[in-house]
Amino acid sequence: MRVLLIKMSSMGDVFHTFPALTDAQHAIPGLVVDWVVEEAFAEIPAWHPVVDRVLPIKLRQWRKQPFAKQTRAQKNAFFNKVNEQRYDLVLDAQGLLKSAWVTRQLNAPKVGLDWSSARERLASFFYDRKINVAKDQHAITRLRELFAKALDYPLPNTPIEYGLNHQAWLPLEQAPNPQSQPYVVCLHGTTWQTKYWPEDHWQALITQLNQQGLKVVLPWGNAEEKARSERLAQGLNEHQAQRALEVWCPPAPLKLDEVARLLKHAKAVVSVDTGLSHVAAALDVPLVVLYRVTDPKLVGAQGQKVTHLCSPLAPHYIKKFKLGQEQASLQGLGVDDVLQMLNKQGACHG
Structure with missing residues (x-):
């Protein structure tokens, strides 16, 4: 057929x-x-x-x-x-x-x-x-x-199986070696401003992961994401001086197959609601997805090693915050919440 x-x-x-x-x-x-x-x-x-x-x-x-x-x-x-x-x-x-x-x-x-x-x-x-x-x-x-x-076949009552041919994919040459330098990929880029996770949260997470012997990788796909990756890689924000962090920021945007190889060999992935979270889910990588203003119920990343963290405002699909919503949208999405989920998956130790 x-x-x-x-x-x-x-x-x-x-x-x-x-x-x-x-x-x-x-x-x-x-x-x-x-x-x-x-x-x-x-x-x-x-x-x-x-x-x-x-x-x-x-x-x-x-x-x-x-x-x-x-x-x-x-x-x-x-x-x-x-x-x-x-x-x-x-x-x-x-x-x-x-x-x-x-x-x-x-x-x-x-x-x-x-x-x-x-x-x-x-x-x-x-x-x-x-x-x-x-x-x-x-x-x-x-x-x-x-x-x-x-x-015309019976609907199987079995867990989700993506079935992709990724077993032979080799680590990305220019990225950290996953054997000698286990790494976590942080996917911070997305489409709506309201779906972003604050940069100080990312920096606190990076610091905690570094302390556990894990390097952090910050891929990017456009100029805005590149600038954010570089700020995070340098440990810079408006409140802090520069700090030394174990971070790799690609010098050029990666092709989709390169991103996929990067994700496959990661110790874990932390992601906002973005298309690349579905790639990680399909590759059976331990994955924590942050749903700040969107609901994973119908279209969220799904897989055997996927964990969702949802704020109380996740079901409301908010594209512009009203008074009080910005802070409420971060409830349950703290750095400690992410680390707890990574620890449960056994992915938070180098």
Whole structure:
């Protein structure tokens, strides 16, 4: 059986799909999956052994200039290439109008979520077969159920298994050697200001980890994150003089596969709510995720070694603090709370 999967973005959504792929691989001998994904995430699907071809799509770019000559040419070339392959079915695992539009361009039976299950209900009109999946479940659970119903196998009652081919990944050459210098990765970059963890909290955590013989690694992906990493690496803030810290800050932004290798060989990872937390979860690294103003119930990082720390305001998705909320959003997210969770996971000793 050959299936074409439509799951284009975001990073978290892509990683949420892996456990369902693992279920399907176990249930259907000889299953082959090709995957249409946004170009920015094109290297990720191939990490799963059941994925044969990764088909990068420039949908975000096309939507900016939908009537441009170059856009039309790229669309035609992309769909002509995909339709050269025969598929037993196309599975839209995203349930959005944009993913449904992509699905409709493909020459195979089309399966997706029904009216009551899709995030954008009108998407359900584009499918030949419609699947009902309850919405009040974590995204990973929903996807496992969708795949089971779409591909006709019993939904397994087993723990989450990402099933990625990461066993042979070597440590990152330029990073600290995990054997001689065990390290903790701190993922401080995220999208909303309200999701950040204060820099003085990060610095206090770094100091505590150093005292336990652990180096700290501070990857970054843009100029703002680089500046924060450098401040933390130098032990600088407006209240303190410079302190000597055992920290490695990459001199250049790392590629996604390099970040993944860095995470895989970490002693532990501490992260705010960001896409890279899902990468760490999929790699079975001890992980503590700080949910300051977002709720992990439906889309949080999940895995055998994942711990969530949630503030009382986590369910409220606050993008701008009102009076009194900023301090309340840090309740339960103190440095000692993080260290306690790392100790429980056995990850806080060098």
